[in-house]
Amino acid sequence: xxxxxxxxxxxxxxxxxxxxxxxxxxxxxxxxxxxxxxxxxxxxxxxxxxxxxxxxxxxxxxxxxxxxxxxxxxxxxxxxxxxxxxxxxxxxxxxxxxxxxxxxxxxxxxxxxxxxxxxxxxxxxxx
Amino acid sequence: xxxxxxxxxxxxxxxxxxxxxxxxxxxxxxxxxxxxxxxxxxxxxxxxxxxxxxxxxxxxxxxxxxxxxxxxxxxxxxxxxxxxxxxxxxxxxxxxxxxxxxxxxxxxxxxxxxxxxxxxxxxxxxx
Numbered sequence: 001x002x003x004x005x006x007x008x009x010x011x012x013x014x015x016x017x018x019x020x021x022x023x024x025x026x027x028x029x030x031x032x033x034x035x036x037x038x039x040x041x042x043x044x045x046x047x048x049x050x051x052x053x054x055x056x057x058x059x060x061x062x063x064x065x066x067x068x069x070x071x072x073x074x075x076x077x078x079x080x081x082x083x084x085x086x087x088x089x090x091x092x093x094x095x096x097x098x099x100x101x102x103x104x105x106x107x108x109x110x111x112x113x114x115x116x117x118x119x120x121x122x123x124x125x126x127x
Numbered sequence: 128x129x130x131x132x133x134x135x136x137x138x139x140x141x142x143x144x145x146x147x148x149x150x151x152x153x154x155x156x157x158x159x160x161x162x163x164x165x166x167x168x169x170x171x172x173x174x175x176x177x178x179x180x181x182x183x184x185x186x187x188x189x190x191x192x193x194x195x196x197x198x199x200x201x202x203x204x205x206x207x208x209x210x211x212x213x214x215x216x217x218x219x220x221x222x223x224x225x226x227x228x229x230x231x232x233x234x235x236x237x238x239x240x241x242x243x244x245x246x247x248x249x250x251x252x253x254x
Contacts, residue, residue: 005195008147013140015235017242020135022250025242065251068132093245100238107234108142111227115144115152118220123149124192 006116013104015097024066025097029059033086033094036060036072042084060084067093133243140231142224151193152224156186160213160221163187163199169211187211194220 016026023029028049035045046056064070071090075083086094143153150156155176162172173183191197198217202210213221 006146008145009151010145012143012145013231014143016139016141017239017246018135018137018139019133019246020249024136024246024250061253062250065253066247067245068247089245093242096238096241100235100242103238104140104231104235108227108231111223111230112144114223115220115227118194118216119144119146119151120193120195122147123151123189126188126192 004121006119007121009112009116009119011105011108011112013101013108015100015104017097019066022062022066024063025093027101029063030094030097030101032056032059033063033071033090036084037086037091037094040083040085042072042074045084131248133246134248136239136243136246138232138235138239140228140235142227142231144224146193149189149193151190152220154228156190157221157224157228159183159186160190160198160217163211164213164218164221167210167212169199169201172211 014027017024031049032045032051035048036042039045039048042056042060043053046053049056051059060072064072067089069089070087071093072084073087073090141154144151158176159172159178162175163169166172166175169183169187170180173180176183178186187199191199194216196216197214198220199211200214
């Protein structure tokens with residue numbers, strides 16, 4: 001058994017961009033954009049992330065309604081199996097969000113180390 | 128009607144410190160520490176934040192089990208109405224977490240501005 005402070009500690013920074021009441025972009029939507037870019041399909045991307053088609057489509061719709069131009073475009077006749085891809089703006093926004101995540105992760109390292117030294121190696125058992 | 132890009136946009140950065148499977152500290156727990164410091168009572172702090180006593184107590188217990196020393200101590204005979212306060216470590220951890228939040232907020236500003244210029248002033252209506 002180790003006594004290293006904060007041995008099992010991890011920092012989980014999360015950045016959401018809100019537009020009025022909507023979440024325009026966050027970790028889940030960014031992962032979805034990435035999955036659409038990789039799979040070329042909204043349904044395949046949703047499946048990859050373990051989401052229902054309805055939920056997947058709602059996330060895409062929210063992003064498309066929040067940005068000046070759609071981030072995702074579907075090919076004509078786009079039924080469930082239809083193709084989808086990121087627009088140029090979609091690719092740009094995804095890159096910018098990943099950069100933002102990296103900047104936040106870097107900026108939080110020092111503070112995390114300060115907190116970590118006060119943590120146990122692992123939590124005490126709940127009673 | 129304005130066309131200012133991202134007029135209604137806000138960034139919501141959130142930092143959680145995990146220890147194994149537990150959330151040792153996050154925005155809700157930090158607010159709870161602050162409320163306990165202000166009210167001098169776990170139940171009053173929970174009420175202030177709209178949480179059940181049970182949930183409030185569980186959050187306190189999780190923090191106390193994750194850190195090397197408890198962050199919150201209750202006065203002897205501590206029934207529901209009993210007094211509570213932050214330990215010196217509790218105050219220190221709260222301050223460090225607020226600093227971390229501020230650092231993350233500062234570090235995310237530039238990236239937020241990059242994203243914001245791609246946003247509408249407000250979302251299109253869902254169809």
